[in-house]
Structure formats: structure tokens, C-alpha cells
Amino acid sequence: MNPGRRDRIATPAIGEPAIVRWLLIAFVVAFLAVFLLMPLALVFTEAFAQGWRVFAEAIADPDALASIKLTLLLAAICVPLNLIFGIAAAWAIARFEFPGKSWLNALIDLPLSVSPVVSGLCFVLVFGAQGWLGPWLAGHGIKIIFALPGIMLATLFVTLPFVARELIPLMQSQGSDEELAALGLGASGWRTFFRVTLPNVRWGLLYGVLLCNARAMGEFGAVSVVSGHIRGLTNTMPLHVEILYNEYSFTAAFAVASLLALLALVTLALKTLLEWRGSHSPRRAAH
Amino acid sequence: MEIELRKVHKSFGGTTALDAVDLSIHSGELIALLGPSGSGKTTLLRSIAGLESLSSGVVLFDGKDASTLSVQQRRVGFVFQHYALFRHMRVLDNVAFGLRCRPRAQRPSRAEILARARSLLDVVRLPHLADRYPDQLSGGERQRVALARAMAIEPSVLLLDEPFGALDARVRDELRRWLRELHDANGYTTVFVTHDQAEALELADRIVVLNRGRIEQSGTPEQLYDAPANRFVFDFLGRGCALSGQFTLQGFVPDGASRTFPVSSGTTPKTQGQGEAHVRPHDWRPCQAQDGLPVQVLRARRLGAKLMIEAKAAAQAQIIDVEWPHEPGLPLPEAGSTLTLEPVRLHVFD
Amino acid sequence: MTRRVLPGFGLSLGVTLAWLSLLVLIPLASVFLKAAGLGIAGVWEIWSDPRVASALRLSFFAALIAAAFNAVTGTLVAWVLVRYRFPGRRLLDAIIDLPFALPTAVAGIALTALYAGNGWIGRWLEPLGAKVAYTPVGIVVALVFIGLPFVVRSVQPVLSESDRALEEAAATLGSSRFNAIVRVVLPAIAPAILTGFALAFARAVGEYGSVIFIAGNLPNVSEIAPLLIVIRLEEFDYRGATAIATAMLLLAFAMLLAIHALQAFTARHRRAGQ
Numbered sequence: 001m002n003p004g005r006r007d008r009i010a011t012p013a014i015g016e017p018a019i020v021r022w023l024l025i026a027f028v029v030a031f032l033a034v035f036l037l038m039p040l041a042l043v044f045t046e047a048f049a050q051g052w053r054v055f056a057e058a059i060a061d062p063d064a065l066a067s068i069k070l071t072l073l074l075a076a077i078c079v080p081l082n083l084i085f086g087i088a089a090a091w092a093i094a095r096f097e098f099p100g101k102s103w104l105n106a107l108i109d110l111p112l113s114v115s116p117v118v119s120g121l122c123f124v125l126v127f128g129a130q131g132w133l134g135p136w137l138a139g140h141g142i143k144i145i146f147a148l149p150g151i152m153l154a155t156l157f158v159t160l161p162f163v164a165r166e167l168i169p170l171m172q173s174q175g176s177d178e179e180l181a182a183l184g185l186g187a188s189g190w191r192t193f194f195r196v197t198l199p200n201v202r203w204g205l206l207y208g209v210l211l212c213n214a215r216a217m218g219e220f221g222a223v224s225v226v227s228g229h230i231r232g233l234t235n236t237m238p239l240h241v242e243i244l245y246n247e248y249s250f251t252a253a254f255a256v257a258s259l260l261a262l263l264a265l266v267t268l269a270l271k272t273l274l275e276w277r278g279s280h281s282p283r284r285a286a287h
Numbered sequence: 288m289e290i291e292l293r294k295v296h297k298s299f300g301g302t303t304a305l306d307a308v309d310l311s312i313h314s315g316e317l318i319a320l321l322g323p324s325g326s327g328k329t330t331l332l333r334s335i336a337g338l339e340s341l342s343s344g345v346v347l348f349d350g351k352d353a354s355t356l357s358v359q360q361r362r363v364g365f366v367f368q369h370y371a372l373f374r375h376m377r378v379l380d381n382v383a384f385g386l387r388c389r390p391r392a393q394r395p396s397r398a399e400i401l402a403r404a405r406s407l408l409d410v411v412r413l414p415h416l417a418d419r420y421p422d423q424l425s426g427g428e429r430q431r432v433a434l435a436r437a438m439a440i441e442p443s444v445l446l447l448d449e450p451f452g453a454l455d456a457r458v459r460d461e462l463r464r465w466l467r468e469l470h471d472a473n474g475y476t477t478v479f480v481t482h483d484q485a486e487a488l489e490l491a492d493r494i495v496v497l498n499r500g501r502i503e504q505s506g507t508p509e510q511l512y513d514a515p516a517n518r519f520v521f522d523f524l525g526r527g528c529a530l531s532g533q534f535t536l537q538g539f540v541p542d543g544a545s546r547t548f549p550v551s552s553g554t555t556p557k558t559q560g561q562g563e564a565h566v567r568p569h570d571w572r573p574c575q576a577q578d579g580l581p582v583q584v585l586r587a588r589r590l591g592a593k594l595m596i597e598a599k600a601a602a603q604a605q606i607i608d609v610e611w612p613h614e615p616g617l618p619l620p621e622a623g624s625t626l627t628l629e630p631v632r633l634h635v636f637d
Numbered sequence: 638m639t640r641r642v643l644p645g646f647g648l649s650l651g652v653t654l655a656w657l658s659l660l661v662l663i664p665l666a667s668v669f670l671k672a673a674g675l676g677i678a679g680v681w682e683i684w685s686d687p688r689v690a691s692a693l694r695l696s697f698f699a700a701l702i703a704a705a706f707n708a709v710t711g712t713l714v715a716w717v718l719v720r721y722r723f724p725g726r727r728l729l730d731a732i733i734d735l736p737f738a739l740p741t742a743v744a745g746i747a748l749t750a751l752y753a754g755n756g757w758i759g760r761w762l763e764p765l766g767a768k769v770a771y772t773p774v775g776i777v778v779a780l781v782f783i784g785l786p787f788v789v790r791s792v793q794p795v796l797s798e799s800d801r802a803l804e805e806a807a808a809t810l811g812s813s814r815f816n817a818i819v820r821v822v823l824p825a826i827a828p829a830i831l832t833g834f835a836l837a838f839a840r841a842v843g844e845y846g847s848v849i850f851i852a853g854n855l856p857n858v859s860e861i862a863p864l865l866i867v868i869r870l871e872e873f874d875y876r877g878a879t880a881i882a883t884a885m886l887l888l889a890f891a892m893l894l895a896i897h898a899l900q901a902f903t904a905r906h907r908r909a910g911q
Contacts, residue, residue: 374825
């Protein structure tokens with residue numbers, strides 16, 4: 001190996017003068033500290049501003065607990081559903097050719113470009129009291145908007161792309177050779193899928209599930225529109241944070257927020273771990 | 288420009304890339320730095336350009352310490368292995384780049400810059416490609432543009448890093464010939480790095496063979512080929528086989544032969560006795576049965592204008608490669624037939 | 638990859654299409670259908686309402702300013718993370734994705750608390766006359782926060798793949814470091830910067846949770862379009878909400894097209910270079 005190729009990060013011979021380098025580093029570190037680290041630190045500081053006991057009381061409050069349960073329930077339902085969708089979409093798109101494939105791909109990305117409020121709005125338009133299905137639902141006593149089903153639909157919408165977006169390029173780059181080999185050896189479709197495909201994509205899959213989960217638990221705008229904000233019933237954790245904040249219970253608001261921030265940190269840590277681990281590389285920023 | 292390297296030493300972390308190298312490069316020479324990967328030849332080239340800083344030692348340009356000069360100030364024309372053309376600029380703008388970088392005081396007028404760039408494209412025979420982008424050029428064309436770009440700044444020395452490594456064999460041959468013509472026409476001091484001994488032997492006025500950061504030998508192609516200083520240079524510059532035998536005061540007796548042959552290059556070891564001598568494939572001649580080394584032909588085949596024979600001598604461990612010009616009309620020696628060979632030139636190393 | 642050999646085409650495509658239709662196509666179509674019901678004149682009338690126009694303008698320009706700011710600082714951040722080594726670099730690199738991972742409501746209240754008059758930063762800025770919280774400036778600050786990762790993550794891979802030999806070539810040709818960066822490096826990463834800008838802008842235009850706490854939410858002053866949609870919904874003015882939503886959807890689709898075109902353009906150029 002040519003030793004000259006080894007460390008060319010900033011070839012000393014032609015790099016910026018040291019003073020410029022250190023000024024830039026200082027600027028970037030300061031910028032990131034102010035913009036990213038300070039808000040994060042503030043969440044935890046404010047949560048514990050009045051001590052552990054107040055923090056614990058805020059979490060243990062029945063409405064807060066209900067919101068935590070609802071958030072967990074949402075994740076437990078939406079993530080597996082979109083996982084199945086993601087796998088199905090990846091199988092169809094990465095393994096077959098058919099007309100309209102690129103449109104389908106673009107369609108999957110759509111929820112990411114739509115404003116969360118608009119996402120919530122479109123479900124209100126369909127299922128709301130004045131929506132297309134409103135009268136029919138009212139007639140049958142089914143509540144979608146301002147109830148759990150509505151929240152689920154909105155969350156399903158916004159978390160739809162995450163698993164698919166990780167799996168599709170991964171499976172495309174891996175190619176179908178191994179699956180074809182398995183079939184040639186006599187394996188059934190399902191066996192091939194579980195024994196050959198899934199193990200190959202497991203890190204990408206986990207990555208997608210991780211991002212999907214983070215969004216499912218943290219979604220605010222879309223859920224806010226369909227939820228009705230009924231305390232103890234249709235409030236997720238982010239919505240509960242909003243309620244607490246708007247009634248000036250700041251410490252309580254930050255206490256619940258700190259749990260979400262903790263979730264974010266765990267997500268980031270696992271994300272970094274998976275990026276080092278898997279054949280997955282951190283890439284396009286369009287989350 | 289005269290370039291001198293004195294005790295140039297470069298290490299990266301724990302590895303030594305250049306080990307106290309001394310080298311003089313004279314004005315107008317076309318020098319090849321030849322060696323295997325990791326020999327330090329590219330590091331040496333880059334040190335002259337200032338792209339590598341030295342751990343110790345000094346590079347002198349016309350007697351003056353070049354470390355006082357930044358890369359920008361050294362006026363070396365560097366041609367990179369993968370051309371490093373600026374993708375977003377047209378060919379003409381690539382060539383003109385160096386001229387446009389000059390400080391106001393020394394910068395020619397806009398019209399003159401373009402004129403000079405165009406004339407350089409003429410020199411490299413690519414005037415029709417001035418408005419194309421590098422993506423649209425072939426490898427050989429890109430290499431010539433890179434050379435034109437380097438020449439635009441009127442450098443005192445041209446440095447080429449494995450310039451033809453990434454090209455097809457045919458393009459490579461054309462460009463080698465063309466580079467030699469160019470050098471003969473304009474007389475630039477030129478240093479190029481290569482791992483291809485044929486290229487070095489064909490092009491260079493002088494070859495510097497490097498191995499693990501040290502200069503093994505420096506000399507004309509003839510000197511290196513006929514009188515290699517050591518086993519490494521011998522093996523690197525061509526094929527050969529090792530013969531075991533006895534050293535006497537008169538020369539060398541290969542095991543299995545009864546005659547003593549004179550040693551043509553290298554030093555006869557002071558201790559007479561068992562040793563090794565080396566022969567190039569084309570330095571064998573057929574001779575009378577008692578005058579040489581009896582061998583049995585294992586395989587004979589024709590390769591274009593040459594006859595390649597693999598033979599085995601009973602007392603020799605290595606297979607002997609023989610290379611002769613092919614005489615049309617004469618049949619190939621059969622496998623299993625016997626020959627007697629005498630070595631015309633023997634090389635001996637410590 | 639032929640349909641006949643691998644099984645499961647029908648099933649996978651069926652599930653995909655069904656899910657997408659139910660969750661994405663039909664709901665989004667309902668927005669356009671409702672807007673169509675209003676007619677172009679009706680929609681235009683709602684857009685021209687001063688409060689609506691002001692909200693749309695605010696969302697648009699605040700997003701633009703934030704994305705532009707992110708384009709510059711994001712490139713700087715990417716440069717420092719890729720080219721330099723310093724203690725804590727890995728940690729900072731990991732934390733860049735925080736705005737992706739953090740729920741928007743949490744970001745919203747944290748930023749508000751930070752820049753309010755008694756906040757850690759606000760208390761320094763306010764005496765200088767720079768009021769951030771509850772003003773349009775606060776909106777831009779929040780949008781800078783959530784847009785930050787887009788440019789950085791867009792530029793980083795391109796920068797780390799860029800060939801140092803180009804910069805060395807520029808230096809041997811006599812170019813100063815500054816000139817080399819401006820003339821050689823920047824043009825090479827420009828498409829990535831633009832892509833990052835477009836992504837940050839698209840995200841910022843529709844952003845809700847991070848913004849509504851720190852914005853003043855005063856109509857015609859600091860009220861963003863998504864908030865106005867929510868307000869209209871609470872008033873059961875579905876038509877008004879839909880009209881505004883249509884404007885945002887049209888903008889989102891335009892951005893999507895622009896980003897795709899940009900990526901196709903770069904891919905074509907890169908392929909030509911092989």
C-alpha cells in the first residue's frame with residue numbers, strides 16, 4: 001500500500017493556513033453548540049429545574065401516563081404495519097420491472113414532502129364530520145377523527161416511507177442473484193424470502209424501523225389536526241407537551257419533553273451504531 | 288533547472304517512504320523513477336513538487352533551498368495519474384487556468400492567455416477539442432490536455448506521475464512515443480514515475496531504480512540493463528535465471544558444465560567456491576557438446592518474432608528460459624530433445 | 638429480475654398499491670377534489686385574502702431565508718467535519734441529525750425557552766434590541782434548526798469523495814488556496830448544496846410544530862400558513878383550509894420536481910465522466 005495515500009484529509013502542503021482552520025473549527029463548534037446542543041440541554045435542565053420529585057410527579061400524572069401509553073400504542077401499531085408495507089414495496093420495486101415503477105417510487109416519497117398539517121387535513125376531509133364519509137360514519141356511530149383511528153391513520157401516513165426508502169435502494173444494489181439461486185435449489189418463495197432476503201437486508205431494515213419509530217412517536221402537526229386534544233384520551237406525548245406548555249406548566253411540559261428527547265438521543269445512538277455496523281451508509285438527507 | 292535532493296527523508300507515521308535519498312537531476316534530462324508499489328517513487332516526485340513535506344533533508348532548485356517556496360511558487364508542471372482535469376471547465380479553460388491564477392502584475396492579457404492556451408493545444412494536437420468538457424474526452428486525450436495545462440505555466444520542470452498507467456496498451460505506446468518527441472522538441476527537464484520497466488527503458492535518458500525508499504541504482508538504460516548493481520535491479524529490469532555453480536579465479540563454472548565462463552558484470556566474490564550467477568534469456572548461445580551446459584528441452588514455442596524455450600539442466604534447480612530470434616523455416620526444437628548452451632553474459636551480485 | 642422467475646409480484650404489488658391508494662392517493666386526492674369544487678376563482682379569492690396571502694408569504698420567505706442561511710453554514714459545517722480532525726468531531730457529526738430525530742414539539746418549546754426574554758440566549762440578545770421569540774425572526778431561527786441536517790448530509794458525501802488531486806493540481810498551477818476552493822472545489826459541490834437547499838426549503842415551508850411556539854402567531858405578522866390551516870379547521874371552514882393546503886401542496890410538488898431534476902442532472906454529468 002502506498003503510504004502516501006494514507007492521510008490526505010488536509011494535505012498540509014496545500015491546505016488552509018492553520019489559523020483559518022482553527023477559526024473555522026471554532027465557528028462550527030460554536031454554531032452547533034448554540035443551535036443544536038443548547039436546546040437539547042435546555043430540555044433536560046428545565047425538566048429537572050425543580051428537582052426529581054416534581055419531575056416524577058409530572059410523569060406519573062394520569063393524563064401524562066395516558067399520553068405515554070397512547071404514543072407507545074401508536075408506535076406498536078404503525079411501525080409493524082409500515083414495515084410490512086415497506087417490505088412489500090421493496091420487493092415489488094427492487095425485484096421486478098413494470099410500467100409506472102418510477103411513479104410508484106415517487107409516490108412513496110410523497111408523505112415526506114407534504115406539510116404535516118396538510119397530512120392531517122386530508123384525513124379530516126375524508127373522515128371528518130363534514131367530510132366525504134362523515135355522515136355515513138356518524139350514522140354508524142364510528143368515530144375516526146378526534147379518536148384513536150384518526151390518529152393512527154395520520155401517523156401511518158407520515159411514517160409510510162421510512163422503511164421502504166431504506167430497503168429499496170439496498171435491495172436494488174444487492175441484486176436478486178441470491179434469491180434466484182435459492183429458487184434454483186428448490187426453495188419456496190416464502191422460504192427464500194425469510195432465509196435469504198431478510199438476513200441480507202437486516203441492518204437496513206432495522207435502520208428504517210428506527211426512523212419510522214422515531215417519527216411515529218414524535219409526530220405533532222398531523223396528529224394535532226386529527227386528534228381533538230382530549231386530555232387523557234386522544235393526546236399523544238407531543239400533544240400533551242403542547243397542552244402543558246400552553247397552560248404554563250413549564251416544568252411538567254419539559255418533563256414529558258425530556259422523555260421524547262431521550263428517545264431522540266437513543267435513536268441517534270442506535271442510528272450511528274447501525275451506520276458503522278451495516279452495509280448502510282449515511283446518505284441523502286431527505287428524511 | 289538543476290534539481291538536487293540531499294539526504295531526503297520522509298516517513299508517514301511508522302513507515303519510511305524515503306530513506307536518505309540523494310539524487311541529482313540535470314537540466315533537460317528525461318528521467319524515469321522506476322520501482323514497485325511502495326518504493327517511494329511517487330513520494331519522491333511529490334516532494335520535488337512540494338506536495339509532500341520532508342521529514343529531513345533538502346531539495347535544491349538551482350542551488351537554492353526549495354522549502355522556502357510554496358507549492359504555488361515552485362513553478363513545477365505536475366501531471367497526475369488520473370489527470371485531475373477540472374470537470375466543470377472546458378478544455379481551453381483548463382489549460383488557461385494556470386495563467387489566470389497569476390497575480391495581476393504578471394498576468395498576460397485575456398486575449399493573450401487564450402492565444403497561449405490555444406497554441407498549447409496545438410502542440411498536443413488537440414485544437415479541435417478546446418470547447419469540449421473533460422467528460423467528453425478519451426483517456427489519452429485527457430492526458431494530453433493535462434500535459435498542456437502543466438506546460439502553460441512555463442514550468443522549470445515537468446513531473447509526471449505514472450502518466451500512462453490508466454490507458455490501453457495501444458494508446459500507451461502512442462503517447463510514449465509522443466512524449467519523447469515532445470521532450471526532444473522543447474527540452475523540458477522531465478521526471479516521470481513508472482512501475483513499467485519497458486516504459487522506463489524506452490523513454491528515459493536516465494533511470495533511477497527505487498526500492499523501499501532507497502535508490503538501488505541510477506544510470507542509463509544500457510548501464511542498468513547490462514551492468515545491474517544488484518539482484519533487485521537485475522530482476523526488475525528483465526527476466527533471468529539463476530545458475531548455481533563454482534567460482535574460480537578465471538570465472539564461473541555452472542554445475543553440470545565443464546567450462547569456465549567469464550563474469551561480465553558484478554563483482555566476483557572474494558571467497559571462491561559455491562555461488563550463483565544470473566543469465567538473461569537472450570544471452571544463451573548454442574554450442575558444441577563439451578563447451579557448455581547440457582540441457583533438455585521441456586517446451587518450445589514461438590512468440591511473434593521470438594523463439595521461447597524452457598529447458599532443464601540436470602544439476603540446476605531452476606528452469607532455464609531461453610529467448611532467441613525466430614528463424615523462419617527452421618523447425619522448433621522438440622520437447623525432450625537435448626541442447627548444449629553457453630551463457631554469453633553472466634551477472635554476479637553480492 | 639423477471640416477473641416470471643421470482644414469485645410474489647402480484648402479492649407485493651397488490652399490497653403496495655392498496656396501501657398507497659388508501660393512505661396516500663385517496664386522502665391527497667380529496668384535497669384537490671375539494672379545491673376543484675371551489676373552482677379556480679374560489680381558490681384564488683381565498684389566496685388573495687390579506688391574512689392568507691400574508692401567511693403564505695411568511696411561510697415562503699421565512700423558509701427561503703432559513704434555507705439560504707443553512708446552505709452557507711451547512712456547507713461550512715460539512716467542510717469542517719470532512720476536512721479537519723479535532724476532539725469531539727465524531728460526536729458533533731452524530732448530533733447533526735438531532736433535528737431529524739427530535740419531535741418537532743420538543744424542539745419548538747426548547748427553542749422558545751432559549752430565545753425568550755429570560756432564556757439562556759434571549760437574555761443576552763434582548764438588551765441589544767434583538768427580539769427573537771414571538772417574532773418572525775424566531776420563525777427563521779426555528780426553520781434554521783430543522784433544516785440544518787439537509788445541507789450538511791447532502792454535501793458531506795460529495796466533499797469526502799472529491800479528489801484531492803484537483804486541489805493539488807490547482808496549487809501546482811499557481812493558484813492560491815482561496816482561489817482553488819472557489820474555482821475548483823465549490824463548483825464540484827454546488828449541485829449537492831443546491832439539493833440540500835431545496836430539501837431544507839421544502840421541509841421548512843410546511844413546518845408546524847417547531848415554529849408555532851416561537852412565532853408570535855399574530856395574524857398578518859407572524860402567522861405561518863400551516864397554523865392558518867389549523868385555525869380554519871377549528872372554525873370548520875373546510876374550504877378555506879383546503880385552499881391554503883392546495884397552495885402548499887402545489888409548492889411541495891414543485892420542489893419535488895426541482896429536486897428530482899437536479900439529481901437527474903447531476904447523475905447524468907457524473908455518468909458522462911466515467
